[in-house]
Amino acid sequence: MAGMTRTTTRGAPAWLVLALVSACQFMVILDVSIVNVALPSIQRDLGFTPTGLAWVVNGYLLAFAGFMLPGGRAADLFGHRRMLVAGLALFSAASLAAGLATTPEVLVVARVAQGLGAAMLAPATLVVLNSSFTDPHARARAFGAWSAAGGAGGVVGAVVGGALTTGLSWQWVFLINVPIGAVLIAAAMTALTRTRTGRREALDLAGAVTGTAGLTALVYGVMQSDGHSWTSGRVAGPIAAGVVLLAAFVVVEARVASRPMIPLRLFAIRGVAAGNAMLLLFGGVAIGMWYFTSLLLQDVLGFGALDAGLGQTPAAVTFVAVARLAAGLLPRAGARTLILAGCACLVAGFGWLAQAGAGSDYVTGVLGPTLLVAAGIGLAFPTLMAAATAGAPAGEAGTVGGLASTANQVGGSIGLAVLATAGGYDVVFLIGAGLGAAIAALSLLLPRH
Template sequence: MKTETRPSFMILALACACQFMVILDASIVNVALPTVQRDLGFTTTGLAWVVNGYLLTFAGFMLLGGRAADLFGHRRMLTAGLFLFSASSLVGGLATAPEILVAARLVQGAGAAMLAPATLAVINTSFPEGAARARAFGAWSASGGVGGMAGALAGGAITTGLSWRWVFLINVPIGAVLIAVAMTSLYGTRAVRRESLDLAGAVTGTAGLAALIYGVMQGALWSVGAGLVLLAAFVVVEARFARQPMMPLRLFRIRGVAVGGGLLLLFGGIAIAMWYFSSMFLQNTLGFSALQAGLGQTPAAVTFMVVARLVPRVSARSLLLAGSACFLAGFGWLAQADATSGYLAGVLGPTLLIAVGIGLTFPTLMAAATADVPEGDAGTVGGLAQTASQVGGSVGLAVLATFADYDHVFLVAAGLGVAIAAVSLLLPRTGPS
């Protein structure tokens, strides 16, 4: 018993630590954006690419990263992703021009696309389906809450007391430690498969996602059209020509995979509205400093972390409906806030409600979207689930950024909460999530 428990604990700790680092980086960047803009001379449009560049490659390469994890081994891909993520963080922290920082964020997103599906795959293959896996997903999701909390605090403190550069450089020592742990604890967790990579599917799928996301971000209809054409070609390749497809279409016959992926698209827009736009509201409307904004988001991060641990105790549908109610109430409340509302009455209450909704919803969706999946496809489905979430966040950021005021941003996010409630009814009727 001891020989099995210890590796399982180490694997879960590693997966949670990787998720912590990815979310830490995102939350730190959100708080530091105004300072980055002033220091490097970003335009308002260019500043969005500090976030969008990461989302573009993260979402665009996620399917490829997930399939590569299944083919070449979870340990290899997780370690390679950690190295690329850490190295690009070093370049970003030393950037002297907007172009260098954006380029570093693009590479960092590619590293995350290799890393993230592998963490989900090792959880899926290391814990039996049911309560044990649900608890593991709850811990994995809660680690994101810890990362959000630490990022909100550390981002404000580092930006105010040291420099925004350290919000990137902090990933370097963390990544080095995690690489050492991965090299030892993941040995033999997933055998390498004797299959070739579906190059045609990889090219059409990755290019299609990237073109679609870029087009939405930039409002370029030609890029959106090219992305849709490439994704259509990807489906044809996978269905008709690929002998060993990168994304086996048979997986969409699993209702949790299909419906869960659609729900994660909607959820991505809600998450970006919560963390990105609430941070900007605190600094641009209420006049908070970066440190104050970080402290202001900490209660919501703590709430998400705590609530995520409750996921295994209630059915999936009930959790999603309760989470949607929190989104509707929280964003509706937040939409009423203005410069005269103050933090306690205008921001704290609604963000706590929204955080409860995120804590109920995110781990539930990840568990639903990866349930009943063959072990050999765990990385692929993990990549699909995270691709859906990231595409939703990227499209959500691009669409919500077109609104001139925050009240419309938060009202649209409330509408996404209603949509999640409606679509969640299509999930299979199951017991505890």
């Protein structure tokens, strides 16, 4: 068989590799949030119905969450540089199409294509991190920077989206990705080289179809709960189909596939199993913080969209600083200690945030608790990603990275839909505190080191 390509970073300075993968992660997560502020302008200009407008966001999230598993496996089979560059190219081309869209249908298709590009890109960045930074201290610092970039992208998106929409037009929330993508493609071609190793295997088609279709159906069904009851056919039908397809995926991987997309033996690694379970819950924590705090500022305290983004900036700065600090502490303190400390901050911060109401002021009602929650996220997220991917066997780093990214993204997508039906903001934030406590309990399953 033909030789399989494997990405290395021979000759490239570590700072360039880290800057490349951090910038990729920033762009992918930025695109989740930057569009929200522009939605009213998009609806007005293109004539979206309220239901159709939701697919400007949901189309991206569904493709992103549903296709990360095959994206991670493809990175192992076809080379990490190849997948990273291909993901950047697709993401940039789809951004151009979205910015030039003149009909709702074209914009939604472009958003789905953006999600596919992100699903190729995100696991590849994790593989590059794991293969480029082998020293535990250097790897921990790299994960801290990568995590901080993603978290910052989620919050900065609201500010940048508001500025671009107000100062230029909504089209620029998409078009801004085109020059950024071109620069990153050039950087990837410069920083990452290819070597020949092993052999190229066929992609597990049955596993890819059942796994991707199952995740997509499950997330789609949960998303429908925002406008329909959980017992309606629009919700229960896709969820049931998703469960059946995911069960079929497990059977395929365990008994049918000769080269499974997700070898089930990976879950025998305690870090992989416990780390992915925690990342699934953690997706709901992150949504509870960034998305619902933004709504609290606007709906309850009367902030404008841009002011709400600026109001979350101190928390974003805190997250970035603490994530970098956690990266330095991880090799000495261990994953379990940092996760428990982070979860303590999450429980206390969300409990405090649940007390906010119409009579609250920004400093004591929102700023104080969000700084505490952001510190908890900064301690926990890079640690969880490092723990969930550190035990990846040789040649399966992309698979493990895709699995970790999928767990976090699916958790966020499901968390958003579930929390949106939970009731008032106090209930949402109390659920966030409960998720923090559950993650703390699961962290006890991690290896001590």
